[in-house]
């Protein structure tokens with residue numbers, strides 16, 4: 218096996234002799250391996266197998282990633298930054314084709330990037346890491362605000378609320394699991410329907426031309442950043458979902474996961490609550506780097522974005538529950554329903570904080 222993997226690495230423009238290989242990290246989607254080279258002065262590498270079930274079009278994914286990393290690299294160079302290989306991911310071209318950044322071996326997709334040593338990832342969401350995340354994801358969007366190429370949508374309609382509601386309506390009509398009639402489902406559906414029109418506001422504003430799509434990360438989690446030993450953010454990682462979206466995706470989804478006082482599948486609905494301290498820290502960080510390019514409409518709708526993502530995940534989890542639990546792994550029959558209900562309770566808690574969120578954002582803008 219190791220020999221086969223080392224041969225894959227050798228198909229890329231690596232410097233030095235790949236000598237050993239071992240798994241690193243705990244990513245659930247892709248397989249990630251650290252490749253050490255024999256020479257002390259040669260860099261080490263990361264070899265990654267891309268999950269082509271989640272990402273059916275790996276060509277598109279790689280095209281986006283290369284456009285994004287090259288654009289950020291040029292920005293950092295123009296700003297006179299040093300140590301750039303630690304501040305943006307560096308993917309290696311293949312030996313066979315300098316324009317290609319992945320190889321296909323026996324139906325599996327592989328890519329290689331430079332290993333960033335002495336970097337740290339954080340799992341804990343606290344005010345400090347949330348502020349750092351806000352800053353980093355805001356800066357990421359800012360650097361990509363003027364990217365000259367149009368990126369591809371690597372998961373079609375990923376954060377399209379109208380599409381997610383349509384999916385839910387279709388599964389209700391087909392009712393393959395016979396779960397639609399459950400009282401708990403009917404109760405949740407009433408709440409979903411009552412908010413459906415409001416929650417599709419982003420799509421409407423997009424069609425009216427008042428809300429732009431920008432390059433977004435679309436998986437803004439605290440563990441998708443690398444820090445150096447001094448706790449400074451080096452770069453944003455995990456770029457597979459980078460695609461054009463409303464900026465609400467990056468802002469709202471971080472708070473959906475980070476500012477819930479409990480895990481997204483916690484069954485104790487009374488414990489589900491919006492953590493305003495995390496909201497404030499993340500918002501402060503995000504606005505410090507993103508306000509330079511955000512429009513008035515985008516800023517005014519940040520509180521809407523905070524509500525949109527719990528609502529969207531409520532709809533997606535319920536859709537999966539009614540479909541027979543095919544998308545998310547479930548450990549018990551009600552697991553997806555619990556997730557959906559948890560997200561709905563998070564939304565209820567957020568709705569209580571609306572005026573407070575607006576006031577906080579206005580205060581930041583005046584600061």
Ligand code: GN1
Nearest residue numbers: 245246271372436458470481530545
């Ligand atoms: C999925 O598997 P993970 O945690 O990277 C989903 C996200 C959801 C999340 C909720 C490609 O992400 O959109 O927010 O579950 N990613 C995809 O747990 O569907």
Ligand code: MG
Nearest residue numbers: 244440441455
């Ligand atoms: Mg990750």
